[in-house]
Amino acid sequence: MWEETVSITGPYHFDLALSRMALDPLNAVDIEKRSVKVPLVINDTKVVAEVTGTGTLEKPEFLVRATHEKAETIQRLTEIFQWNTELIHIHEHYQTTELKDLFNQHYGTPLVLEFDPFSSLIKSIIHQQLNLKFAFTLTERFVKTFGEELDGVWFYPTPEKVSSLTVEQLRELQFSGRKAEYTIGIGKLVAIGQLDFEKLKLKPDAEIAQELIKIRGVGPWTIENFLMFALGRPNLFPIGDIGIQNALKKYFNLEQKPTPAEMEKYKEPWDPYLSYASLYLWRSIE
Numbered sequence: 001m002w003e004e005t006v007s008i009t010g011p012y013h014f015d016l017a018l019s020r021m022a023l024d025p026l027n028a029v030d031i032e033k034r035s036v037k038v039p040l041v042i043n044d045t046k047v048v049a050e051v052t053g054t055g056t057l058e059k060p061e062f063l064v065r066a067t068h069e070k071a072e073t074i075q076r077l078t079e080i081f082q083w084n085t086e087l088i089h090i091h092e093h094y095q096t097t098e099l100k101d102l103f104n105q106h107y108g109t110p111l112v113l114e115f116d117p118f119s120s121l122i123k124s125i126i127h128q129q130l131n132l133k134f135a136f137t138l139t140e141r142f143v144k145t146f147g148e149e150l151d152g153v154w155f156y157p158t159p160e161k162v163s164s165l166t167v168e169q170l171r172e173l174q175f176s177g178r179k180a181e182y183t184i185g186i187g188k189l190v191a192i193g194q195l196d197f198e199k200l201k202l203k204p205d206a207e208i209a210q211e212l213i214k215i216r217g218v219g220p221w222t223i224e225n226f227l228m229f230a231l232g233r234p235n236l237f238p239i240g241d242i243g244i245q246n247a248l249k250k251y252f253n254l255e256q257k258p259t260p261a262e263m264e265k266y267k268e269p270w271d272p273y274l275s276y277a278s279l280y281l282w283r284s285i286e
Helices: 014-021 070-080 087-094 100-105 117-127 132-146 159-163 167-171 177-191 197-201 205-212 220-229 242-251 260-270 274-285
Strands: 002-007 028-030 035-042 045-053 061-066 148-150 153-155
Touching: 002 070, 014 045, 035 070, 035 153, 045 070, 045 148, 061 070, 087 100, 087 274, 100 274, 117 132, 117 177, 117 197, 117 220, 132 153, 159 177, 167 177, 205 220, 220 274, 242 260, 242 274, 260 274
Parallel strands: none
Antiparallel strands: 002 061, 028 035, 035 045, 045 061, 148 153
């Protein structure tokens, strides 16, 4: 077991990040200890890293504990928790916009990624067109049936495992037939190397979208969520997302949900940090 202290530039509101992570029952979050256990696969080895917040909002600091793969673990956690992103610049950008009050309320909230791209894509497929509560329930059933538990932390099933499943097995968990087919299909693409996340990471958003849209079951909403929560891309605003529509309706005291054209107009001043507008709007109704 090794320990490493990581210090970053503030603001960074780790407690707000943990509260959002705690919405997912699969995440091993301890609010009181200000910690989360993170399942990682590094060099084909399953690693459980514990991240504990030891600093403050303005002077963020984290104690990282794990058993091996130190350099790679720190690097991956830096990606997941976006420790290299200086949130003060994003906050200052929004001080000149209509979302100023929202950004003051959620000051320093980071965009925390899913723990790996494959599980992020599978999770988006499962969550399609479901209310959030049942989406989390269905995802939890899927992971606890076919995944693996290590040190109290759940790992999503591997692409190879997912590719070997049958539609009937997923239907037993209350997957729809089509959603089961989509999930298994993505597992097969990754297992045979046709969908390579390491190569995908190197491409611009538009090229990634062109590649993913060809996959059965993957539409614009799934692509935008993947770009945001798997790859940490900063400028996504899913106009078709009902949560964002409802948040805008609430924030601007609208009589009805905004139209796509109205949302396009709203978002213009928020570029190039649209992902943070999306995140903070979601947070405002969660």
